[in-house]
Amino acid sequence: MSAMAESEVSSLRRLPAVAAVLATAEAVLLQQRHGRVPTTRAIRQAIDEARQALRAGSVAAPSVTELAQRAQTLLEAHTAGLRPLFNLTGTVLHTNLGRAVLAEAAIDAAVAAMRHAVALEYDLDDGARGERDDHLRALLCELTGAEDATVVNNNAAAVLLCLNTLALGREAVVSRGELIEIGGAFRMPDIMARAGVRMVEVGTTNRTHAADYRDALNEGTGLVLKVHTSNYRIQGFTADVGARELAAIADAAGVPLLNDLGSGSLVDLSRYGLAKEPTVRQAVAEGARLVTFSGDKLLGGPQAGFIVGDRALIAQINRNPLKRALRVDKLRLAAIEATLNLYCDPDRLAERLPTLRVLTRDRDDIEAQAHRLQPTVAKRLGDAFVVDVGACFSQVGSGALPLDTLASAALLIRPRGGQRALERLGATLRALPRPIIGRVADGALYLDLRCLAEAEESLFLSALSQLDTDGLAARAP
Numbered sequence: 001m002s003a004m005a006e007s008e009v010s011s012l013r014r015l016p017a018v019a020a021v022l023a024t025a026e027a028v029l030l031q032q033r034h035g036r037v038p039t040t041r042a043i044r045q046a047i048d049e050a051r052q053a054l055r056a057g058s059v060a061a062p063s064v065t066e067l068a069q070r071a072q073t074l075l076e077a078h079t080a081g082l083r084p085l086f087n088l089t090g091t092v093l094h095t096n097l098g099r100a101v102l103a104e105a106a107i108d109a110a111v112a113a114m115r116h117a118v119a120l121e122y123d124l125d126d127g128a129r130g131e132r133d134d135h136l137r138a139l140l141c142e143l144t145g146a147e148d149a150t151v152v153n154n155n156a157a158a159v160l161l162c163l164n165t166l167a168l169g170r171e172a173v174v175s176r177g178e179l180i181e182i183g184g185a186f187r188m189p190d191i192m193a194r195a196g197v198r199m200v201e202v203g204t205t206n207r208t209h210a211a212d213y214r215d216a217l218n219e220g221t222g223l224v225l226k227v228h229t230s231n232y233r234i235q236g237f238t239a240d241v242g243a244r245e246l247a248a249i250a251d252a253a254g255v256p257l258l259n260d261l262g263s264g265s266l267v268d269l270s271r272y273g274l275a276k277e278p279t280v281r282q283a284v285a286e287g288a289r290l291v292t293f294s295g296d297k298l299l300g301g302p303q304a305g306f307i308v309g310d311r312a313l314i315a316q317i318n319r320n321p322l323k324r325a326l327r328v329d330k331l332r333l334a335a336i337e338a339t340l341n342l343y344c345d346p347d348r349l350a351e352r353l354p355t356l357r358v359l360t361r362d363r364d365d366i367e368a369q370a371h372r373l374q375p376t377v378a379k380r381l382g383d384a385f386v387v388d389v390g391a392c393f394s395q396v397g398s399g400a401l402p403l404d405t406l407a408s409a410a411l412l413i414r415p416r417g418g419q420r421a422l423e424r425l426g427a428t429l430r431a432l433p434r435p436i437i438g439r440v441a442d443g444a445l446y447l448d449l450r451c452l453a454e455a456e457e458s459l460f461l462s463a464l465s466q467l468d469t470d471g472l473a474a475r476a477p
Ligand SMILES: *Cc1c(COP(=O)(O)O)cnc(C)c1O
Pocket: 154, 155, 156, 157, 159, 180, 182, 186, 227, 228, 229, 230, 231, 260, 261, 262, 263, 293, 294, 295, 296, 304, 305, 398, 399
């Protein structure tokens, strides 16, 4: 045996046994907090890691205390899961950060539905079986002007279900300018294929005319599809057929028009000083027989997909066995109902609906907040960073109003050292018990404060106070 292999074997022998680590004061506490089985598993993992490090040439075997500490880190990382974080990216409806934050009324309703039995599919008037959709049908019809409505898991499911119900084994006609991809693998051609419909593309990328649709319609056509180009715009030499004209073309051929609005909105956002996004009521009035839209985009509710429109078509959709597979649970139904109820009182909507409150937040207000926080943050980050208040632009996110930005203000953090220091800062902020997520641009970390409620300022500062600034400064170049 070579000298090296001998030393490797002897250092591997020096690795503590699981029982020895379990007996430490630290591990006793971990067992109380997390339980014996998870603690033992984490200690095993810590020992495995140490063994691999020794094999890879590490010289010192860790002590029992060091192994227990490593086990604690592993356990905490494991239990952290979906913990709250500060979304300071400047993207309000950030798909990767869970999109809309719910209104208090929606949270209360969901909690009550979790804790108690509810009349989910039970008619309280006559004590007979009821329908899950009954809770939302009247509200959705009132808010959109549609005849009937149903709700499923998300808008992708809504589109899939409409296509599959109305055009299984048949053709669906769609403009080449509207074959969208939404982040996270929603691609219209793929959804159409999975729905069992044959996609018939008409027009070109930039121009589609009424005659293109008319020429494509035949006995094999199941529906005409119009898709809101949520996350991009085609500009320049363009032409498309408006929903009203397209509805007439589809009607004349005896096939329904399905209008996928994507985000859609239940109120005219220009009323609150935001850019116009098509409202669902407008899309219904323009004659689409079915309109689909998301629950957790501009609407500001939980993840859901709404289908509103023609009563006979909604009834057909509800009979599709896929509907059962795509349905929504009582938690979300309760939260959706409470969110929709807020829309019945548009005057107070911007106060009560976090999505709208945050989107309409005044730039001066955000800037004042940045000035309030700047001294504490600068002090906390120390000499390795310069912290200024800077202007920036927030985005709506989730493909809604893609070209529209909102003037905002940020804490602008620049490292005195190089780019590595900035990356390390980003990683350290993400590793906090309540992570802080910013956006890196032009060699600086922007913490856009639009989404930081005033009531959360002290939480933000106490999160920062847990920052491992020694680590940041010590390793700074
Ligand atoms: C966002 C979007 C979808 C997908 O909606 P989800 O609720 O994310 O499933 C579908 N179509 C359009 C036009 C969209 O903007």
